Amino acid sequence: MDNLIAHFCxxxxxxxxxxxxxxxxxxxxxxxxxxxxxDAEAKKIAHALTAMTDFQDRILLIFPPGLELIKHVLGCxxxxxxxxxxxxxxxxxxxxxxKHISDDAKPKxxxxxxxxxxxxxxxxxxxxxNKYLPLAKLFSFKKSFYKExxxxxxxxxxxxxxxxxxSSDFYTAAESxxxxxxxxxxxxxxxxxxxxxxxxxxxxxxxxxxxxxxxxQLTHNDVVTLWLPPYHDMGLxxxxxxxxxxxxxxxxxxxxxxxxxxxxxxxxxxxxKSTITCMPNFGYEYCVRKVPDGAIKNLNFSYLRCALxxxxxxxxxxxxxxxxxxxxxxxxxxxxxxxYGLAEATLLVAGKPYEEDYKIAIYKDKKVLSTYFAEQxxxxxxxxxxxxxxxxxxxxxxxxxxxxxxxxxxxxxxxxIGEIWVTASSSMAIxxxxxPEITGKTFQNxxxxxxxxxxxxxxxxxxxxxxxxxxxxxKDLIIIRGKNYYPQDxxxxxxxxxxxxxxxxxxxxxxxxxGIEHVCVAVELKEMVSEKELExxxxxxxxxxxxxxELHVSQVHLLAPRSIPKTTSGKLKRSAMSNLIAxxxxxxxxxxxxxxxxxxxxxxxxxxxxxxxxxxxxxENILRHLLSLPADFSFNRxxxxxxxxxxxxxxxxxxxxxxxxxxx
Numbered sequence: 001m002d003n004l005i006a007h008f009c010x011x012x013x014x015x016x017x018x019x020x021x022x023x024x025x026x027x028x029x030x031x032x033x034x035x036x037x038x039d040a041e042a043k044k045i046a047h048a049l050t051a052m053t054d055f056q057d058r059i060l061l062i063f064p065p066g067l068e069l070i071k072h073v074l075g076c077x078x079x080x081x082x083x084x085x086x087x088x089x090x091x092x093x094x095x096x097x098x099k100h101i102s103d104d105a106k107p108k109x110x111x112x113x114x115x116x117x118x119x120x121x122x123x124x125x126x127x128x129x130n131k132y133l134p135l136a137k138l139f140s141f142k143k144s145f146y147k148e149x150x151x152x153x154x155x156x157x158x159x160x161x162x163x164x165x166x167s168s169d170f171y172t173a174a175e176s177x178x179x180x181x182x183x184x185x186x187x188x189x190x191x192x193x194x195x196x197x198x199x200x201x202x203x204x205x206x207x208x209x210x211x212x213x214x215x216x217q218l219t220h221n222d223v224v225t226l227w228l229p230p231y232h233d234m235g236l237x238x239x240x241x242x243x244x245x246x247x248x249x250x251x252x253x254x255x256x257x258x259x260x261x262x263x264x265x266x267x268x269x270x271x272x273k274s275t276i277t278c279m280p281n282f283g284y285e286y287c288v289r290k291v292p293d294g295a296i297k298n299l300n301f302s303y304l305r306c307a308l309x310x311x312x313x314x315x316x317x318x319x320x321x322x323x324x325x326x327x328x329x330x331x332x333x334x335x336x337x338x339x340y341g342l343a344e345a346t347l348l349v350a351g352k353p354y355e356e357d358y359k360i361a362i363y364k365d366k367k368v369l370s371t372y373f374a375e376q377x378x379x380x381x382x383x384x385x386x387x388x389x390x391x392x393x394x395x396x397x398x399x400x401x402x403x404x405x406x407x408x409x410x411x412x413x414x415x416x417i418g419e420i421w422v423t424a425s426s427s428m429a430i431x432x433x434x435x436p437e438i439t440g441k442t443f444q445n446x447x448x449x450x451x452x453x454x455x456x457x458x459x460x461x462x463x464x465x466x467x468x469x470x471x472x473x474x475k476d477l478i479i480i481r482g483k484n485y486y487p488q489d490x491x492x493x494x495x496x497x498x499x500x501x502x503x504x505x506x507x508x509x510x511x512x513x514x515g516i517e518h519v520c521v522a523v524e525l526k527e528m529v530s531e532k533e534l535e536x537x538x539x540x541x542x543x544x545x546x547x548x549x550e551l552h553v554s555q556v557h558l559l560a561p562r563s564i565p566k567t568t569s570g571k572l573k574r575s576a577m578s579n580l581i582a583x584x585x586x587x588x589x590x591x592x593x594x595x596x597x598x599x600x601x602x603x604x605x606x607x608x609x610x611x612x613x614x615x616x617x618x619x620e621n622i623l624r625h626l627l628s629l630p631a632d633f634s635f636n637r638x639x640x641x642x643x644x645x646x647x648x649x650x651x652x653x654x655x656x657x658x659x660x661x662x663x664x
Contacts, residue, residue, distance in 0.1 A: 004202040005078060005177065011247040012039040015220065020243060023066050023252045028264065033067050035247065038074065045075025048165040052158075053108045056182060058082045060107035060157070062089070062098070062116055065230050065254050068162065070240055072111060073184075077202075082182045084197070085231045088116055100194055101187050102157075105433065109158045117161035179203035185433050186233060186343045197433030198343045205237065207426035208346035209245040211398045212238065215351040216276065216306050216337070220247035223303075225274040227258035227265050227283075234311050237347045238278060248276075262287045263295055270299040270329070278308035281315055282504050282570065284322040289503065291325070302330035306354045310339040312571060313472065313488040314392045316360055333357070340394035340470055344442065344455055346427045350468040352395030361469055364388035368415040368464050389489070391462075391469040399427055402447075402454065403463055406474065409447050417462045417471055421445060421454035428455055460486075476574050478510045479517055480551060487574060490519065490549050497544035498537050500525050507564050507577040511555065518554035518594075519545070522577050524561050525589060534558055534590035557581055558590040622654060 012020070016036030023031050033041075049059065059081050063069035069085070076083035084105045089098040102110075110120065183202045187195040212218070224243065228235030230252075243250040251268050258265045266287065269277060309319065323333045338358050339351040352358050357373040369388060400423035403412035412418040422428065424443075431439035445454045460471040472486035479485070487508040494506045505524035510517045521541060529537075538556040545553050563586050565573040580586040 003177075003179075004183065004206045007206065008074070008077075008244045009039060011220075011244060012036065015247050018247070019249050021067060021070060021250050021252055024254060024257060024264075024268070025064075025066060026254045026256045026260075028257060031067050033070075038071065041071045042074035042078050045072055045165060046078035049075060049079040049081055051166065052160070053079075053081055055080050055176060056082055057108035058084050058105050058185065060084045060086065060102060060105060060110045062086060062110060062112040062120075064088055064113075065252070068113070069230055072162070073236070073240070074244070077183050080177045080181065083184045084187070085184070085236065086187065087229075087231055088112075097187075097195060101197070104197060105185060107157050109160050111160050111162065111165075114161040114163050117159050120159045177202060179206070180430075184236075186236070186429075188343050196435060196438065198429045199431055199433055200343075200346055200429050203426055204346045204429055205241060208237065208348055209241060211348050211427065212242055212351075213246060215339075215348060215395075215398055216308075216354055218242070218246045218248065218276070222246070222248045222275045223272050224248055224250040224276045225253070225265070225269045225272060226250065226278060227253040227255050228279065229255050232311075233341065233343045233347045234278065234280075238308075258283075259286075263291045266291060266299055266326075269304070270301060273300075273303040275303055276306045276308075277304065278306075278310070280311040280570065281309055281313060281318055284309065285315075285318045285503065288318070288321045288325050293325075296326060296329050299326070299329035301326060301335075304331065304335050306337045307331075307335045308337045308339050308351075310341060310394070313470065313486075314338050314394070315488075315492055316390060316392055317492070319392075338392050338394045340468060342457055342459075344429050344457070345399060345422050346429060348427075349399045349401065349422060349457075350394045350397050352393065358395070359393040359467060361391045361393065361464055362388050363391055363417075363462075363469075366416065368462075371464065389471075389486075391471060393464075393467040393469055395467060397463075397466070397468055399423065399425055401463065401468060403461065404447065404454075404456075409445075411447065412462070415462055415464050417460055419474055420457045420459045420461045420468070420470075422457060424453040424455065476509075478508070478519060480519065485519075485549065485551065490521075490545055490551065491572075493544050493548045494521060494523060494541050498540045500527065500529065500533075500537060502526055502561060504570075505561070505564055507572050507574050509574040509578040511578065519551050520555035520557070520578070520581070521545075521553055522557045522559060522564055522581060522586075524559050524563055526561070528560070528589055531590070538590060538592045554594045555581075556590075556592045557586075557588050559586060559588055563587075619654075619658060622658065 012035040014035075016034065016039075018035050019032050020035045020038050021033055025031070053059065059072075059076050061069065061072050061076070061083055063072065063085075073083045073085065084101065084107060086098050086101045087094040089095040110117075112120070179202050181202055182199055183205055184200045185197040186200055187197050224239070226235065226239045228239055230236050230240055239250065239252070242248065249272075251272055251274070253265050253268065262283075268274070319333070319336050323331060323336075327333075334357050335354070336358055337352045337354055339348065341347040341349045341351075359371050359373055361371045362369040371393075402421045402423065403416060403418040404410070404421050405412050405416075406419050428443070431443050441456075443453065443455050445456045446452065447454070458474055460474050460477065462469050462471070472488055476487050477485075478487060478490075490508040491506045494508070495501060495503045502524040507522045509520055509522075511520045512518070523537075523541065525537070537558060541556055542553045545551050565576045565580070567573060577586075
């Protein structure tokens with residue numbers, strides 16, 4: 001069966017009375033819909049859209065998470081229209097993304113709830129007034145996003161509330177839909193730049209959904225429980241479309257409800273005897289922190305066979321902590337299924353089949369030292385070589401992947417870290433909407449003497465014994481004295497070095513001064529504290545990074561909550577954070593920066609020794625200079641060099657500076 005619509009229809013008609021989705025909203029209220037009812041509702045919507053729009057027109061869907069969103073996405077696909085999803089524009093970040101998507105996609109209609117439609121129509125009228133009367137200049141708006149609202153271009157498309165759709169029971173499948181026609185435009189979350197619309201065809205979805213089914217051996221008997229936002233590939237394709245493709249019964253929880261009460265999500269997982277779930281790394285860490293130990297005895301995870309982890313770097317320590325906390329409820333470490341995918345490849349690229357334990361690799365000096373099954377490490381607790389990195393396998397390859405040397409665009413060897421390129425296939429999207437130049441740079445890469453096209457994912461990793469290991473984003477990579485460091489590793493260290501740091505709200509980025517790259521850190525605190533405590537937190541950060549990552553931190557910025565920009569899927573925007581700091585657009589509670597002038601010349605050690613009564617005071621003066629500390633800074637002489645935030649290079653500089661004073 002090579003027709004996506006026929007596949008969806010057949011599954012829903014095979015189980016008409018079976019519940020397709022239970023949805024729990026922000027207030028914990030449940031709504032449900034069967035496969036039969038969903039099929040009928042979607043066909044009514046498709047009929048209405050066929051009367052209002054043309055084949056392959058883009059329909060911008062603005063719905064909060066819930067059943068209405070699912071009905072209308074499916075209605076668009078049934079009608080041969082192109083669904084474009086975005087968050088309701090409720091805050092500045094969502095408004096900016098909505099503006100970008102609306103301007104870029106140029107939809108024929110905006111389809112939404114009556115409440116949102118009313119507000120958007122009012123805004124459209126306000127936009128017309130703004131053309132002749134510059135409201136943004138006349139009024140001093142308290143919230144800057146009002147200016148973003150006034151710049152929205154809404155006059156070129158109709159704004160339709162779902163209640164206005166003239167539905168009918170009459171539905172005829174769009175005979176003209178071919179595999180190459182668009183099903184959705186999936187806007188990326190914009191980690192480094194503005195979101196881009198990934199064009200996903202019916203063939204792309206059919207192929208990738210088949211790969212997901214194959215990887216996790218899905219059947220209609222599985223039960224899924226998810227809280228993922230439905231606007232991105234993991235929630236939309238991995239959650240909603242996978243349910244429809246396999247005839248699975250799925251419990252969906254509002255993302256906000258999960259954040260308010262993760263225990264509720266775990267209780268649903270237990271109540272419905274769920275076999276499959278999925279969330280990013282931070283979700284597992286969040287459950288460990290927020291769920292009270294006393295509540296675990298009432299949970300039962302013995303039915304769970306796949307707990308997928310993807311979308312962001314996976315930390316072994318987080319998976320271990322989740323297992324240790326919930327093993328008494330029947331949770332097994334073998335159900336963890338690390339996976340890797342991206343919107344440009346529709347979704348799944350690599351995944352760990354459910355019946356196997358996941359692997360970790362010990363990496364040092366540009367080679368794999370050894371690999372272990374996760375359970376072996378938990379039981380034997382081997383001691384790893386100092387300075388080695390630990391990477392988690394995201395499983396077997398379900399699309400063809402090559403590791404490419406970024407300098408000469410040649411194939412890398414087994415175990416060699418390089419850029420992850422995915423070979424063009426039926427799962428690969430056809431490009432970015434209305435962006436041919438960026439499409440060429442991303443989707444149409446080649447290597448010497450080969451016409452084969454590759455998708456450059458922008459990620460770094462390596463392949464070892466047939467499994468893929470992810471190291472980080474190539475653009476986020478920090479290179480210090482020729483050695484590569486991944487910001488996620490440093491951020492993990494900082495997240496756990498002081499109780500006042502907001503976990504998951506740490507951004508590490510490089511700053512180049514006089515041609516030398518330095519490590520800079522932006523950290524959100526839970527609350528404002530005294531200046532002394534701020535100094536202690538900054539010192540704790542520098543010490544932890546020096547001790548655990550063997551790096552010297554050159555800048556520490558302690559910020560208020562929600563200062564660090566993130567994508568709508570929760571990924572850190574490190575380069576954007578760097579720009580905000582550089583342009584002083586984000587207020588700091590406290591900042592510590594080394595001298596802007598960085599030099600390694602011997603003459604740089606301008607140490608005043610006239611007041612030094614002994615050698616220790618001379619050394620302290622040198623340290624004040626090396627670490628950019630004030631002249632009256634008082635050292636605790638019981639501290640070691642790591643506690644002062646010194647890396648190996650600074651220790652060498654200290655050695656040479658001391659030799660200048662004591663040449664003999």
